[in-house]
Amino acid sequence: MTSAENERGGRGGLGRASFWDRLFASDHVAGWLFVSPAVVLIGLFGAAPIVWSLIISFQRNSLDTSGVWIGLANYRHLMHDPAFAASVRRTIVYTVLFVPITLFSAMAVAVALNRRLHGMRFYRTAVFAPVVTSTVATAIMFSWLLDPYFGIINLFLNKLGGPSQGFFQDPSQALYCIVLVTVWGWLGFAVVIYLAALQGIPRELLEAAEIDGATRWRAFWRVQFPLLGPTTLFLVVWLSINALQEFDEIYVITHGGPLASTTVVVYYLFQQAFAFFDAGYATAIAYVVFLGILALTVVQLLLGRKLVHYRS
Amino acid sequence: MGDDRQTQQVSAAVSAAGSTGTLELGGGLRPGDLAAKRRWAPSWWHLVLIPLAVVMLFPFFWLVVTSFQTLAQSRTFGLHFAFQWHNYVDAWTQAPFGRWLFNTTLVSVTVVISNLVFCSLAGYALARMRFFGNGALFLVILATLMVPFQVVMVPTLLIVRSLGLVDTLPALMAPNLVTPFGVFMLRQFFRTMPVEIEEAARIDGAGRLGTLFKVVMPSMRAPLATVGIMTLLWTWNDFLWPLIVIQSEKNYTLQLGLMSFQGAHNINWPLVMAATVMTQIPMLAIFVLAQRWFVQSLATQGLKG
Numbered sequence: 001m002t003s004a005e006n007e008r009g010g011r012g013g014l015g016r017a018s019f020w021d022r023l024f025a026s027d028h029v030a031g032w033l034f035v036s037p038a039v040v041l042i043g044l045f046g047a048a049p050i051v052w053s054l055i056i057s058f059q060r061n062s063l064d065t066s067g068v069w070i071g072l073a074n075y076r077h078l079m080h081d082p083a084f085a086a087s088v089r090r091t092i093v094y095t096v097l098f099v100p101i102t103l104f105s106a107m108a109v110a111v112a113l114n115r116r117l118h119g120m121r122f123y124r125t126a127v128f129a130p131v132v133t134s135t136v137a138t139a140i141m142f143s144w145l146l147d148p149y150f151g152i153i154n155l156f157l158n159k160l161g162g163p164s165q166g167f168f169q170d171p172s173q174a175l176y177c178i179v180l181v182t183v184w185g186w187l188g189f190a191v192v193i194y195l196a197a198l199q200g201i202p203r204e205l206l207e208a209a210e211i212d213g214a215t216r217w218r219a220f221w222r223v224q225f226p227l228l229g230p231t232t233l234f235l236v237v238w239l240s241i242n243a244l245q246e247f248d249e250i251y252v253i254t255h256g257g258p259l260a261s262t263t264v265v266v267y268y269l270f271q272q273a274f275a276f277f278d279a280g281y282a283t284a285i286a287y288v289v290f291l292g293i294l295a296l297t298v299v300q301l302l303l304g305r306k307l308v309h310y311r312s
Numbered sequence: 313m314g315d316d317r318q319t320q321q322v323s324a325a326v327s328a329a330g331s332t333g334t335l336e337l338g339g340g341l342r343p344g345d346l347a348a349k350r351r352w353a354p355s356w357w358h359l360v361l362i363p364l365a366v367v368m369l370f371p372f373f374w375l376v377v378t379s380f381q382t383l384a385q386s387r388t389f390g391l392h393f394a395f396q397w398h399n400y401v402d403a404w405t406q407a408p409f410g411r412w413l414f415n416t417t418l419v420s421v422t423v424v425i426s427n428l429v430f431c432s433l434a435g436y437a438l439a440r441m442r443f444f445g446n447g448a449l450f451l452v453i454l455a456t457l458m459v460p461f462q463v464v465m466v467p468t469l470l471i472v473r474s475l476g477l478v479d480t481l482p483a484l485m486a487p488n489l490v491t492p493f494g495v496f497m498l499r500q501f502f503r504t505m506p507v508e509i510e511e512a513a514r515i516d517g518a519g520r521l522g523t524l525f526k527v528v529m530p531s532m533r534a535p536l537a538t539v540g541i542m543t544l545l546w547t548w549n550d551f552l553w554p555l556i557v558i559q560s561e562k563n564y565t566l567q568l569g570l571m572s573f574q575g576a577h578n579i580n581w582p583l584v585m586a587a588t589v590m591t592q593i594p595m596l597a598i599f600v601l602a603q604r605w606f607v608q609s610l611a612t613q614g615l616k617g
Contacts, residue, residue: 030520031443038434038490039449044471045487046456049464056466063466112360119358125600126365128607129372132599134549136567137592140574141371144378144581150389152374184371189610196611245460248551252571266462274556279466286463293460 057284062277074284084285086260087268090175094264095243097179098186102239103232105183106190111220113191114198131188135248142181143168143253168254171261178262181249186242190235197231198224229308237300244293265289379585386581399586403573406583409590411562412569417594419484419565420547426489427543428536434490435498436524440507450499457492461552469556483557484565488547494539497612501535502528538609541602548595566591 023029032039057074059067078084113124130138145153146167154164167177201224209219247266250256256263256271263271265285273282378386379399385392403409437443438450468487469478477483505528513527514520529536554568564572570591574584599606 024520027441028443031437031441031446034433034437034441034520035443035449037430038453038495041430041486041490042453042456042492042495045468046459046464046492047452049467049471050456050459052467052470053463061466063470109364112357112364115357117355117357117361119361123361123365124607125603126368128603129596129599130368131610132545132549132595132606133592134551134567134570134595136549136551136571137588138371140570140584140588141375144585145371145374147581150387150581152391155389155391184368187368192607192610241460245462247462251551251555252574269462270552273466283463283466286460286466290460290463294458 053283054287056280057287059280060278061280061283063273063279064277067280070280074281075288077281078284078288083260083263084265084268087263087265090262091244091246091264091266094175094179094246095240097176098182098243098246099236099239101179102183102186102190103235106187106194106235107228107232109187110191110194110198111224114195127191128188130185131192133185135185136252138181138185139249139252142177142184142249146177169258171257171259174254174258174261178246178249178253181253182243182246185249186239190239193231193235194228197228201227226309229304230310233300233304233308236304237297240296240300241293244289244296375585375588378582379589381582383580383582399582400590403583403587403590406577407569407573407587408561409566409569409587412564412566412591413594415481415484415563416548416566419481420544422485423488423547424540424543426485427491427494428540430490431494431498431539432524432529432532432536434495435500436502436528438495438499439502440510453492453495457496465552465556468553472557478557479559479563481563484547484550484554487553488543491543494543497539498532498535501532505531534608535612537605538612541606541609542613544598545595 024033056067058069058071060070060073061067109127113120113127117123145151148154148164148166148169151167153167158164166173168174205223205227206219209223210216214222245266246264247270250262250264250267251270254262256267266289269282269285269289272278272285377393380396381392381394381399382396385394438446438453472478472483472486475486477486509527510523513523518527549567550565551567551571554565555571558564558568561569561572570587573587577583
């Protein structure tokens, strides 16, 4: 097709431009054609399940038969379910530890990595490698490192004169060990984000601070740290969202045990749906978790807006 | 959610994303650097960085060491080093890792390609064309982006079952063929592109698809790499969805297979470690080869916030 023909077709049909050319020239037609695969697939697997999930949460639903409408019974059950309350408490403990530990170690590591040194490529690879390691592999590696009987960490502890620990097999330690594993797995991601932000800070700002007589330490806290505010806010939100959904490592290492000490809320939900086949109750939990995440995110963003300094 | 705020976020994301284009993530010395003249100049920072690297790499180190141990060594408390390959041979013959590698590759490659094509189409239309329902559609996609998988996993399973796909590889692909993340990401990037080039191409007679794939896409390498790499990483390492939808061993992904292998051989740690090494090598190898792109993609993902 020559340019002249197409141009005429595109302008709405002088001469030989075919019916299809003219149709396709309309933004309405072409736009919907372009988005239709996405609309069908996201509609079917993204949007429809959100609504359907809400409907199921008002049903007694065993996954096999069509559900029976029971109104708010699942939500009422939830309010008086001590196991659910306990799983929420564990999730909060996990999140309150995981997010700040990851955040502060990532900031420190990013500052250490943000310089030109021989061997820097190696250091950075070491920090980033866990990001591409699967959660299952991470879980397996750590359950061996922290094995109470033959694990090497207990060997080190003994050499240092300490007693062997139960780690994942000790109800009072298991959840904290899960925090450790997931911090190792997520650190690289947070470091990448901080590094990108640090490198976006103009060098002149730091140099100006140093000329004014500030030490490196003071210059970091007075210049770089405030400028990292938006990044920190993003990471707090993002890490919290993911912490509240922690599942993989717990499933592989502890199966929620010992004595349910690592049964966080999403693990509890999974049990309800796929071990006890109470899909109605599971989706009710899922919706409550979702609303919790949403509320927490809004609070974090509102607080962040007050605390965080944005460069214009 | 007001459209104003969205536009603000968009422009913030755009300006932030623009700055990643110049990210220096290698961190090595450039030939011209002053410090490079003093090669191996000592720095106190190594005293911080070496322990850090040791902590981060030790799990990998011990994984590999154990994978070469004998069973007897692993069951004697202490530091043992051996070098015998048969754990790898045993693991490979005792479970269909080759099959699982094939399944995972097939699913991941399909999902990545489908995302690149369909998210580009949708992102381009949402960014450039004024069609009826454009704004509403974008809001729906944003909403699905924010909903955690746990909320939708039960109905998604029911939908996949009513399509007759439970326990098949297409069940692993279907829900991820077009991700809201990909559409969102690419829409934002298309909006940062100057529209003049496309208009010129259209005037020169290129059709809409031709404009998109021949004129626009070649300048979209960075965002396409981001969507491709993030999708690959998620699909390759995904665990919860395969766990729910796959039952028979022949349809396992690598991660699911590794989990079941560990469950079946959990007293034989050297064997499990050999299997773990084997399942992680493909992604780690891609990461080492394309580290710059991986890091860039992760950074871009962060900056969309």
